[in-house]
Structures are given as C-alpha cells and as structure tokens.
Amino acid sequence: MTAPLLSVRDLHVTFGLDEGSVRAVDGVSFDVLPGQVVGIVGESGCGKSVTMRSILQLVDEPGRIKQGEILYRMSGPNGQGETVVDLTKLAKRGPQMRAIRGAEIALIPQEPMAAFSPVHTVGDQIIEAIQLHHRQWRPDGSGLSRAEAREIVVELFRDVGISMPDQRVDAYSWQLSGGLRQRAMIAMALSCKPRLLIADEPTTAIDVTTQAQVLALLRELQRKYGTAIIFITHDLGVIAQMANSVVVMYLGRVAEQGPVDAIFHAPKHPYTRALLRSIPSIVGETQVALPTIAGTLPHPFNRPSGCPYHPRCDERKGPECAARVPSLQPVDQGQSVSCFLHHDSSDTQ
Amino acid sequence: MTASHSVDTKQPLLQIRDLRKFFPITAGVFNKTVGHVRAVDDVSFDVFEGETLGLVGESGCGKTTTSRCILRAVDPTSGQILFRRKNDEIVDLAKLTREELQPLRAEIQMIFQDPFGSLNPRMTLFDNVGEPLLVNGMTNRAERTDRVAELLKLVGLRPEFMHRFPHAFSGGQRQRIGIARALSTNPRLVVADEPVSALDVSVQAQVLNLLLELQKRLGLTFLFVAHDLSVVRHISDRVAVMYVGQLVELAPTKTLFSRPRHPYTSALMRAVPVPDPRIPVGEVTLKGEVPSPANPPSGCYFHPRCRFATERCKVEAPALREPSPGHFVRCHFADELDLTTAF
Ligand SMILES: Nc1ncnc2c1ncn2[C@@H]1O[C@H](COP(=O)(O)OP(=O)(O)OP(=O)(O)O)[C@@H](O)[C@H]1O
Ligand SMILES: Nc1ncnc2c1ncn2[C@@H]1O[C@H](COP(=O)(O)OP(=O)(O)OP(=O)(O)O)[C@@H](O)[C@H]1O
Ligand code: SF4
Ligand code: SF4
Ligand SMILES: [Mg+2]
Ligand SMILES: [Mg+2]
Numbered sequence: 001m002t003a004p005l006l007s008v009r010d011l012h013v014t015f016g017l018d019e020g021s022v023r024a025v026d027g028v029s030f031d032v033l034p035g036q037v038v039g040i041v042g043e044s045g046c047g048k049s050v051t052m053r054s055i056l057q058l059v060d061e062p063g064r065i066k067q068g069e070i071l072y073r074m075s076g077p078n079g080q081g082e083t084v085v086d087l088t089k090l091a092k093r094g095p096q097m098r099a100i101r102g103a104e105i106a107l108i109p110q111e112p113m114a115a116f117s118p119v120h121t122v123g124d125q126i127i128e129a130i131q132l133h134h135r136q137w138r139p140d141g142s143g144l145s146r147a148e149a150r151e152i153v154v155e156l157f158r159d160v161g162i163s164m165p166d167q168r169v170d171a172y173s174w175q176l177s178g179g180l181r182q183r184a185m186i187a188m189a190l191s192c193k194p195r196l197l198i199a200d201e202p203t204t205a206i207d208v209t210t211q212a213q214v215l216a217l218l219r220e221l222q223r224k225y226g227t228a229i230i231f232i233t234h235d236l237g238v239i240a241q242m243a244n245s246v247v248v249m250y251l252g253r254v255a256e257q258g259p260v261d262a263i264f265h266a267p268k269h270p271y272t273r274a275l276l277r278s279i280p281s282i283v284g285e286t287q288v289a290l291p292t293i294a295g296t297l298p299h300p301f302n303r304p305s306g307c308p309y310h311p312r313c314d315e316r317k318g319p320e321c322a323a324r325v326p327s328l329q330p331v332d333q334g335q336s337v338s339c340f341l342h343h344d345s346s347d348t349q
Numbered sequence: 350m351t352a353s354h355s356v357d358t359k360q361p362l363l364q365i366r367d368l369r370k371f372f373p374i375t376a377g378v379f380n381k382t383v384g385h386v387r388a389v390d391d392v393s394f395d396v397f398e399g400e401t402l403g404l405v406g407e408s409g410c411g412k413t414t415t416s417r418c419i420l421r422a423v424d425p426t427s428g429q430i431l432f433r434r435k436n437d438e439i440v441d442l443a444k445l446t447r448e449e450l451q452p453l454r455a456e457i458q459m460i461f462q463d464p465f466g467s468l469n470p471r472m473t474l475f476d477n478v479g480e481p482l483l484v485n486g487m488t489n490r491a492e493r494t495d496r497v498a499e500l501l502k503l504v505g506l507r508p509e510f511m512h513r514f515p516h517a518f519s520g521g522q523r524q525r526i527g528i529a530r531a532l533s534t535n536p537r538l539v540v541a542d543e544p545v546s547a548l549d550v551s552v553q554a555q556v557l558n559l560l561l562e563l564q565k566r567l568g569l570t571f572l573f574v575a576h577d578l579s580v581v582r583h584i585s586d587r588v589a590v591m592y593v594g595q596l597v598e599l600a601p602t603k604t605l606f607s608r609p610r611h612p613y614t615s616a617l618m619r620a621v622p623v624p625d626p627r628i629p630v631g632e633v634t635l636k637g638e639v640p641s642p643a644n645p646p647s648g649c650y651f652h653p654r655c656r657f658a659t660e661r662c663k664v665e666a667p668a669l670r671e672p673s674p675g676h677f678v679r680c681h682f683a684d685e686l687d688l689t690t691a692f
Pocket of ligand 6: 414542
C-alpha cells in the first residue's frame with residue numbers, strides 16, 4: 001500500500017471563548033494518498049475549515065490544537081529522500097512552516113476576498129510567492145528574475161483559463177469578476193507547484209457553468225502534475241465528480257470515510273444515508289416531500305453526550321449511543337465508520 | 350400530473366410584458382450617464398394562480414431585478430406588470446404610484462435569501478412577524494399575538510418562541526421566521542428570491558417541504574428564484590431560464606428538463622454535477638464567460654458561446670417564440686436543434 005502524503009491523527013482543536021470552549025474539531029482522523037482527491041463534506045460549522053487551517057497552522061485566535069498529529073511526508077532537498085514531520089510540532093511562524101506553506105501545501109481559502117491584498121495587483125502577489133519559492137521552479141537553486149516570474153504567472157493564468165492573461169496579471173483582485181478571481185486564486189495556489197492542494201469550497205461562490213470549467217481545470221491539473229487535492233464542499237454532486245475518497249464530518253468528528261463509490265452506493269453511517277436522501281435529484285420525482293433529518297444541528301456549546309449524532313439518528317441502536325462515543329473503525333474495504341451499528345468500539349472522552 | 354398541479358385551466362395571476370430595467374452607468378464629476386446596465390431586457394411571462402414558476406439563471410442575469418420590479422422595490426424602465434387582484438380587477442403594478450401600491454402590499458410578499466439580513470435583530474419574533482400586520486392596519490395587540498402564534502405554528506415553530514430574538518435561532522429556523530413574516534398578510538403571490546440557497550442540504554430539504562406544504566394548504570402562488578437547477582426542478586410546475594437580462598426559455602418543468610430547446614438551457618443542465626460517481630463526468634460544453642449586461646453581444650446574446658451559432662445569430666436578435674403550446678424559446682433554430690438531455 002502507498003504511504004499517505006498526509007495523515008491527520010485524532011486532531012482536536014478548541015476555541016476558548018468567554019461563553020465557554022467550543023470543540024470545533026473533536027478527534028478527526030483521515031489520510032491523503034499522493035495524487036489522490038479527498039472530498040470532505042459536512043454541514044456548516046462541522047469543522048471542515050478549522051481542520052484545514054490546522055494543517056497549515058493558520059487557525060484563528062483563540063483556536064488551539066489541543067491534541068493529535070498531522071503527519072506530512074516532506075520531499076527532501078532536491079527531491080531526494082523523504083522525511084515525515086508532525087506539522088503540529090512546528091513553530092507557526094518558523095522557517096519550516098513557511099517553507100511548507102505554498103511550496104508543499106497550498107490553500108485556496110474559503111473567503112475569496114481574503115486571498116489577495118487589495119493594494120497590490122494580483123500578478124505582483126503571485127510573482128512574489130514564486131520568487132520566494134524559486135526552488136520549486138529552479139531546483140538547482142538559481143533565482144528567478146521578476147520578468148521570468150511574471151512569464152510564469154502569465155502561463156499559469158492561461159492554464160487556468162483566464163483570457164487576456166498578460167493584461168489580467170496587472171489587475172487588482174477587486175477588478176476581477178467572481179469567476180476570474182477564483183481562477184486567479186487557483187493560479188496563486190498552483191504557483192509554487194504544491195504536492196498537496198487544499199481547496200476550501202472553491203466553487204461555492206461561482207455559477208454552475210463556471211464551476212464546471214473550474215472543476216475540469218482542477219481535474220486536469222491533478223492529472224498533469226499528480227497534485228493531491230483535499231476538496232471541501234457541501235455539494236454532493238461536486239464530491240461525486242471530483243473525489244476518489246470521501247470524508248463525511250459531523251460536529252467536529254468523522255462520521256464515515258471511504259471510497260467515493262462506497263459512500264454514494266453503500267453508505268454505512270445513518271448520517272451519510274440521511275444526507276444523501278435529503279438532496280433533490282435532477283432525475284427523481286418532483287414536488288414530493290424530501291426525506292429530512294429530524295431536529296437541528298446542536299449549538300457548539302451544547303454538544304450531545306455519546307455519539308454526537310444520537311439526538312437526530314433515525315437508526316439509533318440503543319442506550320450505548322447516548323453513553324459512549326463511537327470511534328472510527330474500519331468495517332469494509334477502505335471504509336471506516338463511527339457507529340455502533342457496525343462495531344462496538346468507543347473513544348474515551 | 351395531478352389535478353392540483355394542472356395549471357392550464359388556471360388564470361394568470363401575474364402577467365409580465367416586455368419588462369425592462371436599465372440602470373444608468375455614470376462617470377465623471379457631473380455623474381454623466383455613459384451607458385446602461387440592461388439588468389432586465391425585454392422579459393415577458395405569466396404566473397398562473399396556484400403554481401410555482403421557477404426562475405433560474407447564472408449570477409447577474411437579472412433574476413433579483415425582475416423580482417424587485419414586481420415588488421416595486423425598483424421602478425421598471427418600461428413594460429407592464431399586470432396583477433389580478435382578489436376582486437379580479439387587473440392592475441399594472443409598473444404604473445401605480447407609491448400610495449396606490451400600498452393596499453396591494455398585503456397581496457404580494459417576498460422571502461429573501463439571507464434569513465439573517467431580512468430580520469431585524471433588535472426585534473423579537475413577535476415584532477418581526479407581526480410588523481406587516483401592523484402596517485396593514487391590525488393595531489390590536491391581542492389580535493396580532495394570536496395571528497403570530499398561528500403563523501409560527503404554521504411554519505413549524507413553537508409559539509412560545511415569540512418573545513425571543515432572531516439570533517437565538519439557526520439558519521433554517523430563521524428562514525422559517527422569514528416565511529411566517531411573508532405569510533402574515535395572507536398574500537396571494539409570494540416572490541421567493543433564493544430562499545434556500547444559504548442553507549445546508551438537510552435544512553434546505555426541510556424548508557422546501559414546508560414551502561410545498563404551505564402552497565398546498567393555502568393555495569399560494571410562488572415565483573421561486575434560484576440558481577440551483579435540482580432545487581428548481583423539484584419545486585416548480587414550470588421553469589423560466591434567463592440569460593443576460595433576457596428570458597431565453599420557459600416550459601413545464603418535465604418538458605424543459607427532458608427536451609430543452611435553447612442551447613443555453615441544455616448547456617446549463619449539463620453543467621450540473623450529478624451526485625452519483627458512476628455517472629461519468631460530462632464534457633464541459635460551455636466555454637468563456639457570461640457577457641456583461643452593460644455591453645451585451647450583438648444579435649443573439651448567447652452567440653459568442655453557442656456551438657450552433659451562425660452568421661445570422663451575430664446580426665439578428667431572436668424573438669421569444671412559442672414553437673409548441675406553452676413552450677417559449679428565444680432561438681432562431683429552436684425547431685431544428687436536437688438538445689435532448691440524458692434526463
Ligand atoms: N475564530 C473562531 N472563533 C470561535 N469559534 C470559531 C472560530 N472559527 C471557527 N469556530 C467554530 O468552529 C466550528 C467549526 O467551524 P468551521 O469554520 O471549521 O466550520 P465549517 O465546517 O468550515 O463550516 P462552513 O461549511 O460553514 O464553512 C464552528 O462551530 C465555529 O463556530
Ligand atoms: N442598483 C443597481 N445599480 C446598478 N446595477 C445593478 C443594480 N442592481 C443590479 N444591477 C446589475 O444588474 C444585473 C442583474 O443583477 P441581478 O441582481 O438582478 O442578478 P441576479 O440574476 O439576481 O444575480 P444573482 O444570482 O447573483 O443574485 C447585474 O449586472 C447587476 O450588477
Ligand atoms: S452510534 Fe447510534 S446514534 Fe450514533 S449513528 Fe450509530 S446508531 Fe445512530
Ligand atoms: S439564436 Fe443562434 S446563437 Fe442564439 S441560441 Fe439559437 S443557435 Fe445559438
Ligand atoms: Mg468552512
Ligand atoms: Mg439575485
């Protein structure tokens with residue numbers, strides 16, 4: 001079996017607020033294999049973005065990684081040899097973390113406006129990143145001139161389907177349409193040839209026809225460069241089209257994970273099953289009541305005891321569901337589930 | 350199709366004719382008008398009593414502006430918005446003055462996308478939901494309390510919540526509050542602008558179910574604006590598709606999805622990712638960007654992106670035609686093209 005490029009192990013992230021502490025991420029584990037697309041789904045507030053920001057040590061204050069490991073397999077100098085580092089152990093602003101951000105792991109953040117500074121042109125910002133990580137383009141260590149870096153940006157813009165790239169390079173982010181800004185962000189993320197790209201809802205703000213183009217682009221880049229991608233979205237259609245494997249999150253934990261076909265055609269966790277039933281399909285019967293999930297998402301200060309899904313679960317097994325927290329256990333080929341219907345193992349809380 | 354959904358015997362509640370809304374683009378210190386954003390550019394359609402008409406299209410195509418014209422939140426540049434009142438009198442909403450519109454406000458209500466922005470955070474649910482009642486003359490507080498309690502029950506919220514503030518509720522619950530507020534005056538027409546777009550899928554399903562149920566119970570007529578084709582297909586009797594300010598196609602839902610006649614509609618449908626990994630990813634058929642409504646292309650607005658475009662399309666703007674009864678389309682070649690989809 002291939003060794004994972006990234007392995008998140010039992011990650012806990014807490015926000016200490018005046019009103020109490022929020023366990024935003026409460027024991028998340030998953031792997032990303034080299035060159036694979038991992039899709040992450042789950043409802044608003046389930047901890048998707050916080051998990052991703054933890055990987056890059058970018059969690060906003062007052063968030064803290066409380067527990068767990070984030071093991072990343074670093075390529076050695078000049079691509080020779082590999083070492084596994086625990087990203088949670090690195091200093092947030094230290095040289096190692098800075099070298100990893102952008103060059104090894106790049107993030108397309110959820111807020112499109114946050115990615116670019118409004119006072120510099122989009123091109124300048126990407127040029128700066130390329131010059132900083134020049135080894136990614138010149139493994140021999142020789143530097144890149146501004147003109148050379150600019151050439152690379154124009155080429156990247158062309159790759160991501162930005163028309164008139166040599167003019168768009170000099171635009172400010174606020175002068176670009178939503179679709180163009182999204183593409184510029186992807187170009188920025190790819191500018192240092194990362195081995196892992198984290199795309200946090202990269203197509204939520206754009207239209208379906210533009211989305212189709214952006215998704216095709218990401219698939220092509222992934223094929224061309226073998227980049228591994230973590231793709232976050234709440235759109236199950238996008239997941240089905242993009243991912244090799246899927247992680248389903250609920251209230252800061254992984255409910256289920258497995259190969260994309262198993263998740264859609266043999267989901268095992270009651271939450272995954274309910275989620276799939278609740279989407280109106282483009283082929284199904286119309287104007288009928290859709291199956292829903294009972295109740296509402298608990299408030300983060302009010303986490304249920306035991307299985308976090310138990311107050312809403314329509315397949316609840318028994319009293320153990322409210323008493324113990326089911327752990328994520330492998331149950332089938334590459335498929336793992338946190339549910340007592342499938343095993344009896346629990347995590348200590 | 351069940352009898353309750355049969356729309357052909359019903360009368361139009363709303364008839365929109367040649368609606369245009371142009372926003373001036375100004376420049377310079379004297380704010381000279383240098384051009385116009387053709388946000389709504391010759392739109393005509395009917396909404397039948399008791400039906401849901403879905404309005405879809407990509408960002409900026411004019412869906413919200415069309416809705417705002419109907420509510421007269423903006424004044425149309427030209428065209429008619431004929432509304433049939435309870436007493437069967439037909440009025441042109443486009444021509445009425447503010448004072449003349451006032452008595453009509455109760456009959457036409459709006460549900461917004463952002464359940465957070467559409468409620469006043471400093472007012473309790475009682476005030477938020479009861480405000481339209483007060484505006485429409487229900488000054489007795491006890492009477493309003495009863496009505497608000499009834500409305501909260503109608504949308505699946507507990508009447509005891511009446512004295513709480515909106516921040517104490519989840520997104521889905523806030524959208525229910527927005528719906529209760531819109532229904533407070535017993536409207537006949539409800540314009541819902543992206544009412545489920547900000548909601549998670551499981552919450553979205555709850556709100557869609559509520560809208561379907563309320564429509565059945567109260568005989569409401571919906572203009573349902575959305576960009577999610579699966580949602581629109583699920584809830585609508587008929588669907589209208591807009592592109593750069595224009596209506597390009599309108600047909601009964603099943604017809605539109607199984608046999609679209611406009612190349613844009615067909616491309617839009619193909620672009621929707623199907624939530625099944627076994628269905629192979631379709632080829633991207635639509636390239637390029639949506640043109641700006643400030644500077645639309647010549648001829649057919651879709652011609653720069655249309656794979657069927659001919660010389661004629663570049664120079665001659667197609668009119669909205671009705672090639673088969675109830676199926677409207679704005680394309681020169683609607684009769685010849687075979688765009689049958691997989692659905
Ligand atoms: N800066 C912060 N301060 C306090 N709590 C926070 C902060 N950022 C996130 N949280 C909390 O952490 C939890 C997880 O948030 P996160 O942003 O990861 O959710 P998400 O799954 O990305 O949701 P969405 O789909 O809405 O983007 C939420 O309960 C949120 O309230
Ligand atoms: N008050 C205004 N002044 C100038 N231009 C406007 C105004 N309101 C809307 N527009 C422009 O009119 C066009 C149509 O906008 P509209 O909001 O109706 O689109 P929409 O279909 O609702 O889009 P979305 O899906 O993004 O909500 C856009 O180009 C928009 O920028
Ligand atoms: S552990 Fe129990 S409550 Fe949780 S998902 Fe499984 S059956 Fe439902
Ligand atoms: S009129 Fe011509 S360009 Fe326009 S949609 Fe029809 S074929 Fe395409
Ligand atoms: Mg997020
Ligand atoms: Mg809109």
